[in-house]
Amino acid sequence: MLKEEDRSAGILLNITGNGKGKTTSAFGITIRALGWGWNVVFLQFVKGAVETGEKRFFASLNHPSLLFEQVGAGLSWHPGDHKGMAEAGWKRAEAFLRSGEVDLLVMDELNIALHYQWLSLDHVLDALKHRPPHQNVIITGRYAPAPLLDLSDLVSEIRSVKHPFDKGIPAIRGIDF
Ligand code: ATP
Ligand code: MG
Numbered sequence: 358m359l360k361e362e363d364r365s366a367g368i369l370l371n372i373t374g375n376g377k378g379k380t381t382s383a384f385g386i387t388i389r390a391l392g393w394g395w396n397v398v399f400l401q402f403v404k405g406a407v408e409t410g411e412k413r414f415f416a417s418l419n420h421p422s423l424l425f426e427q428v429g430a431g432l433s434w435h436p437g438d439h440k441g442m443a444e445a446g447w448k449r450a451e452a453f454l455r456s457g458e459v460d461l462l463v464m465d466e467l468n469i470a471l472h473y474q475w476l477s478l479d480h481v482l483d484a485l486k487h488r489p490p491h492q493n494v495i496i497t498g499r500y501a502p503a504p505l506l507d508l509s510d511l512v513s514e515i516r517s518v519k520h521p522f523d524k525g526i527p528a529i530r531g532i533d534f
Pocket of ligand 1: 522
Protein backbone atom coordinates (compact mmCIF):
# COMPACT_ATOMS: atom_id res chain seq x y z
CA MET A 358 0.00 0.00 0.00
CA LEU A 359 1.12 3.50 -0.82
CA LYS A 360 2.64 5.39 2.10
CA GLU A 361 0.71 8.49 3.15
CA GLU A 362 3.58 10.74 2.01
CA ASP A 363 3.45 9.17 -1.50
CA ARG A 364 -0.28 9.82 -1.78
CA SER A 365 0.09 12.80 -4.08
CA ALA A 366 -1.69 13.02 -7.42
CA GLY A 367 -0.86 10.01 -9.56
CA ILE A 368 0.59 10.55 -13.01
CA LEU A 369 0.05 8.98 -16.40
CA LEU A 370 3.23 7.98 -18.21
CA ASN A 371 3.58 6.85 -21.80
CA ILE A 372 6.76 5.21 -23.09
CA THR A 373 6.58 4.95 -26.86
CA GLY A 374 8.76 5.04 -29.99
CA ASN A 375 10.50 2.46 -32.20
CA GLY A 376 13.59 1.91 -30.01
CA LYS A 377 14.28 -0.76 -27.42
CA GLY A 378 13.60 0.03 -23.77
CA LYS A 379 9.88 0.66 -23.37
CA THR A 380 8.81 -2.47 -21.51
CA THR A 381 12.09 -2.72 -19.62
CA SER A 382 11.63 0.89 -18.47
CA ALA A 383 8.26 -0.10 -17.02
CA PHE A 384 9.97 -3.01 -15.21
CA GLY A 385 12.48 -0.55 -13.76
CA ILE A 386 9.76 1.67 -12.34
CA THR A 387 7.93 -1.42 -11.06
CA ILE A 388 11.02 -2.34 -9.03
CA ARG A 389 11.23 1.18 -7.60
CA ALA A 390 7.56 1.28 -6.68
CA LEU A 391 7.71 -2.15 -5.00
CA GLY A 392 10.72 -0.95 -3.03
CA TRP A 393 8.52 1.78 -1.56
CA GLY A 394 5.80 -0.68 -0.65
CA TRP A 395 3.39 0.19 -3.45
CA ASN A 396 0.84 -2.26 -4.82
CA VAL A 397 1.68 -2.85 -8.48
CA VAL A 398 -0.34 -4.54 -11.22
CA PHE A 399 1.55 -5.24 -14.45
CA LEU A 400 -0.69 -6.31 -17.33
CA GLN A 401 1.07 -7.35 -20.51
CA PHE A 402 -1.23 -6.76 -23.46
CA VAL A 403 -0.52 -8.43 -26.83
CA LYS A 404 1.96 -10.90 -25.27
CA GLY A 405 0.36 -14.28 -24.69
CA ALA A 406 1.86 -17.41 -23.21
CA VAL A 407 5.39 -16.29 -24.06
CA GLU A 408 8.12 -17.62 -21.81
CA THR A 409 10.29 -14.67 -20.80
CA GLY A 410 12.97 -13.97 -18.21
CA GLU A 411 10.71 -11.48 -16.48
CA LYS A 412 7.85 -13.97 -16.21
CA ARG A 413 10.22 -16.55 -14.69
CA PHE A 414 11.67 -13.94 -12.35
CA PHE A 415 8.32 -12.63 -11.12
CA ALA A 416 7.07 -16.21 -10.59
CA SER A 417 10.14 -17.05 -8.49
CA LEU A 418 9.92 -13.72 -6.61
CA ASN A 419 6.28 -14.34 -5.61
CA HIS A 420 6.11 -10.74 -4.33
CA PRO A 421 3.02 -10.12 -2.20
CA SER A 422 2.27 -6.70 -3.70
CA LEU A 423 2.92 -7.48 -7.38
CA LEU A 424 0.41 -9.00 -9.76
CA PHE A 425 1.94 -9.82 -13.18
CA GLU A 426 -0.30 -11.16 -15.94
CA GLN A 427 -0.04 -11.71 -19.67
CA VAL A 428 -3.41 -10.89 -21.22
CA GLY A 429 -2.65 -11.11 -24.93
CA ALA A 430 -2.95 -13.56 -27.80
CA GLY A 431 0.73 -13.46 -28.78
CA LEU A 432 2.97 -11.38 -31.05
CA SER A 433 0.85 -8.77 -32.86
CA TRP A 434 1.87 -9.95 -36.33
CA HIS A 435 1.01 -13.61 -35.55
CA PRO A 436 -2.54 -14.86 -36.13
CA GLY A 437 -4.78 -15.00 -33.06
CA ASP A 438 -7.84 -13.50 -31.44
CA HIS A 439 -6.07 -10.23 -30.69
CA LYS A 440 -9.24 -8.18 -30.37
CA GLY A 441 -10.95 -10.69 -28.08
CA MET A 442 -7.88 -11.02 -25.87
CA ALA A 443 -7.38 -7.25 -25.75
CA GLU A 444 -11.02 -6.78 -24.73
CA ALA A 445 -10.73 -9.40 -21.99
CA GLY A 446 -7.48 -7.79 -20.78
CA TRP A 447 -9.14 -4.39 -20.82
CA LYS A 448 -11.96 -5.73 -18.58
CA ARG A 449 -9.26 -6.70 -16.06
CA ALA A 450 -7.61 -3.30 -16.44
CA GLU A 451 -10.88 -1.42 -15.93
CA ALA A 452 -11.38 -3.13 -12.56
CA PHE A 453 -7.89 -2.07 -11.47
CA LEU A 454 -8.51 1.48 -12.74
CA ARG A 455 -11.43 1.64 -10.28
CA SER A 456 -9.48 0.19 -7.36
CA GLY A 457 -8.06 2.51 -4.75
CA GLU A 458 -5.75 -0.37 -3.73
CA VAL A 459 -3.65 -0.23 -6.91
CA ASP A 460 -0.87 2.37 -6.65
CA LEU A 461 0.78 1.63 -9.99
CA LEU A 462 -0.93 0.00 -12.96
CA VAL A 463 1.25 -0.88 -15.94
CA MET A 464 -0.47 -1.63 -19.24
CA ASP A 465 2.40 -2.85 -21.35
CA GLU A 466 1.81 -2.60 -25.15
CA LEU A 467 -1.61 -0.97 -24.68
CA ASN A 468 -0.51 1.61 -27.29
CA ILE A 469 -0.38 -1.21 -29.86
CA ALA A 470 -3.84 -2.52 -28.91
CA LEU A 471 -5.21 1.00 -29.41
CA HIS A 472 -3.27 1.56 -32.63
CA TYR A 473 -4.84 -1.55 -34.19
CA GLN A 474 -8.25 -0.47 -32.83
CA TRP A 475 -8.70 -3.66 -30.84
CA LEU A 476 -9.99 -1.38 -28.05
CA SER A 477 -12.04 1.80 -28.00
CA LEU A 478 -9.76 4.79 -27.40
CA ASP A 479 -12.68 6.76 -25.94
CA HIS A 480 -13.33 4.07 -23.31
CA VAL A 481 -9.67 3.95 -22.37
CA LEU A 482 -9.39 7.75 -22.08
CA ASP A 483 -12.56 7.87 -19.99
CA ALA A 484 -11.39 5.17 -17.56
CA LEU A 485 -7.99 6.87 -17.20
CA LYS A 486 -9.65 10.23 -16.44
CA HIS A 487 -11.84 8.69 -13.73
CA ARG A 488 -9.21 6.53 -12.00
CA PRO A 489 -8.45 7.11 -8.29
CA PRO A 490 -6.54 10.39 -8.02
CA HIS A 491 -3.41 8.89 -6.39
CA GLN A 492 -3.10 6.07 -8.96
CA ASN A 493 -0.07 6.06 -11.27
CA VAL A 494 -0.39 4.44 -14.70
CA ILE A 495 2.28 3.47 -17.21
CA ILE A 496 1.36 2.64 -20.80
CA THR A 497 3.97 1.38 -23.25
CA GLY A 498 4.28 0.38 -26.87
CA ARG A 499 4.91 1.82 -30.30
CA TYR A 500 2.42 4.05 -32.08
CA ALA A 501 0.81 5.77 -29.08
CA PRO A 502 -2.35 7.55 -30.25
CA ALA A 503 -2.12 11.36 -30.03
CA PRO A 504 -5.15 11.88 -27.73
CA LEU A 505 -3.56 9.51 -25.21
CA LEU A 506 -0.31 11.48 -25.30
CA ASP A 507 -2.31 14.68 -24.78
CA LEU A 508 -3.79 13.23 -21.59
CA SER A 509 -0.40 11.94 -20.33
CA ASP A 510 1.75 13.79 -17.81
CA LEU A 511 4.99 12.19 -18.98
CA VAL A 512 5.80 11.04 -22.50
CA SER A 513 9.11 9.52 -23.55
CA GLU A 514 9.73 8.55 -27.13
CA ILE A 515 12.57 6.06 -27.48
CA ARG A 516 14.17 6.32 -30.90
CA SER A 517 16.10 3.43 -32.39
CA VAL A 518 19.58 4.43 -33.49
CA LYS A 519 20.82 0.87 -34.07
CA HIS A 520 19.41 -2.55 -33.28
CA PRO A 521 20.96 -5.98 -33.98
CA PHE A 522 17.66 -6.88 -35.67
CA ASP A 523 18.71 -4.51 -38.52
CA LYS A 524 21.60 -6.95 -39.20
CA GLY A 525 19.21 -9.89 -39.12
CA ILE A 526 20.08 -10.94 -35.55
CA PRO A 527 16.91 -12.30 -33.91
CA ALA A 528 15.76 -11.50 -30.36
CA ILE A 529 18.33 -12.53 -27.77
CA ARG A 530 17.26 -14.44 -24.66
CA GLY A 531 18.23 -12.53 -21.54
CA ILE A 532 18.41 -9.22 -23.44
CA ASP A 533 15.13 -9.07 -25.37
CA PHE A 534 12.92 -11.60 -23.59
P1 ATP B 1 12.14 -4.10 -24.26
O1 ATP B 1 11.09 -5.10 -23.82
O2 ATP B 1 13.44 -4.77 -24.51
O3 ATP B 1 12.20 -2.91 -23.37
P2 ATP B 1 10.50 -2.63 -26.09
O4 ATP B 1 9.37 -2.84 -25.16
O5 ATP B 1 10.99 -1.23 -26.23
O6 ATP B 1 11.70 -3.57 -25.70
P3 ATP B 1 8.84 -3.66 -28.24
O7 ATP B 1 8.38 -2.69 -29.25
O8 ATP B 1 7.88 -4.13 -27.20
O9 ATP B 1 10.18 -3.13 -27.54
O10 ATP B 1 9.43 -4.85 -29.02
C1 ATP B 1 9.54 -6.13 -28.51
C2 ATP B 1 10.77 -6.79 -29.02
O11 ATP B 1 11.30 -6.15 -30.17
C3 ATP B 1 11.89 -6.80 -28.00
O12 ATP B 1 12.48 -8.06 -28.06
C4 ATP B 1 12.84 -5.75 -28.45
O13 ATP B 1 14.18 -6.04 -28.15
C5 ATP B 1 12.67 -5.77 -29.94
N1 ATP B 1 12.94 -4.42 -30.47
C6 ATP B 1 12.89 -3.26 -29.82
N2 ATP B 1 13.26 -2.21 -30.60
C7 ATP B 1 13.53 -2.74 -31.79
C8 ATP B 1 13.98 -2.21 -33.05
N3 ATP B 1 14.21 -0.91 -33.21
N4 ATP B 1 14.16 -3.08 -34.07
C9 ATP B 1 13.90 -4.38 -33.92
N5 ATP B 1 13.50 -4.96 -32.76
C10 ATP B 1 13.32 -4.16 -31.72
MG1 MG C 1 7.57 -3.79 -25.23
